[in-house]
Amino acid sequence: MIRTYKFKLVPTIDHIQTIEWSLNMCGWLYNSMLEQRRFAYKRRGFSLSYHQQATELPSLKKELPAFKQIYSQVLQQVVKRLDWAFQHFFRRVKRGEKPGFPRFQGKNRFDSLIYPQAKPSMFQGKFLRVPKIGDIRIKIHRQMEGIPKTVTIKRKNGRYYAMVACKIEPPPKKPSGKQVGVDLGVKHFAVTSDNEFFPAMRFLEKGLRDIKRWQRMVSRRKEGSHRRRKAVEWLARAHERVANRRKDLAHKISRSLVDRYDLIAFEKLNIKGMVKNRPLVKKIADAAWRQLIDFTTYKAEWAGKEVKLVDPHNTSQDCSQCGRIVKKDLCDRVHSCRCGYREDRDLNAARNILHRAIGFVPENKVN
Numbered sequence: 001m002i003r004t005y006k007f008k009l010v011p012t013i014d015h016i017q018t019i020e021w022s023l024n025m026c027g028w029l030y031n032s033m034l035e036q037r038r039f040a041y042k043r044r045g046f047s048l049s050y051h052q053q054a055t056e057l058p059s060l061k062k063e064l065p066a067f068k069q070i071y072s073q074v075l076q077q078v079v080k081r082l083d084w085a086f087q088h089f090f091r092r093v094k095r096g097e098k099p100g101f102p103r104f105q106g107k108n109r110f111d112s113l114i115y116p117q118a119k120p121s122m123f124q125g126k127f128l129r130v131p132k133i134g135d136i137r138i139k140i141h142r143q144m145e146g147i148p149k150t151v152t153i154k155r156k157n158g159r160y161y162a163m164v165a166c167k168i169e170p171p172p173k174k175p176s177g178k179q180v181g182v183d184l185g186v187k188h189f190a191v192t193s194d195n196e197f198f199p200a201m202r203f204l205e206k207g208l209r210d211i212k213r214w215q216r217m218v219s220r221r222k223e224g225s226h227r228r229r230k231a232v233e234w235l236a237r238a239h240e241r242v243a244n245r246r247k248d249l250a251h252k253i254s255r256s257l258v259d260r261y262d263l264i265a266f267e268k269l270n271i272k273g274m275v276k277n278r279p280l281v282k283k284i285a286d287a288a289w290r291q292l293i294d295f296t297t298y299k300a301e302w303a304g305k306e307v308k309l310v311d312p313h314n315t316s317q318d319c320s321q322c323g324r325i326v327k328k329d330l331c332d333r334v335h336s337c338r339c340g341y342r343e344d345r346d347l348n349a350a351r352n353i354l355h356r357a358i359g360f361v362p363e364n365k366v367n
């Protein structure tokens, strides 16, 4: 099992210059190796392999000594990346599709340096020791599980990150004998059938305000202007912040569910409802729910546990105690049934979701 962590880097100006220079050099290498392949394929009808191209790297360094300043494995990864692009291309040709030939990387398009054999010694407390670049300040905001295998330095929206891929041994199966239904909502992010409430959607509000502010800024500023470009950059960052917060939350909740329950039931999300034009908050909530279900599903898989998606029809209207339908509007926060059962509406829904997953039908007591 591989888990990838993303940490922010705080490079010095020197680091940035070296990283940018290396990215440019690697982009150039990618393009010239691509040229070589195109030539071989189009003019002579054969395809070069990764190995054939990688063995040329030492002579390239002799011809262009500047390449000596880039870590050799990083250069090999450039050749490998090109090889992946070609393998993907040939797979599609084989399937009878008409894919475009792998493309040249434009200026600034090449945005990552891959260190395929990460060593624990790369992690020096608050610094990441990057071969041929130096010790870069790294913000490790969460504990890594497993053994680091690959480190990728990546530029995104003018910032720099380290993506660390760790190998994790799946934990042994520990059945808890417990099952849970989870209702995903717009008031609370998630409510479980065991009466557990996860944060209110308000956690998104500040991020949404930022996004809207920068969107206004972008539309107000003159097209092609430097100030507009700046605003576009800030808008992208605001989106990224919301996405990160949403992802962290999905990681936390999914972990806590999978650790405690053998069976976790959610409602099947309504795909149709999502295509339409919806307010931003709904769009982000949809994405957050999706992510929670995805994360829970893959974590459950490693842990030998189960996720079930049930039919969402009427989960908020049905009484989880007697099965009677209790009509309510979105603003009715309480489920109050003639059978005497009175409960938070989302908690009632979570119980219905669990019942559907385990095939339990409540008995109609009074009628």
Ligand SMILES: [Zn+2]
Pocket: 319, 320, 321, 322, 323, 324, 337, 338, 339, 340, 341
């Ligand atoms: Zn009832």
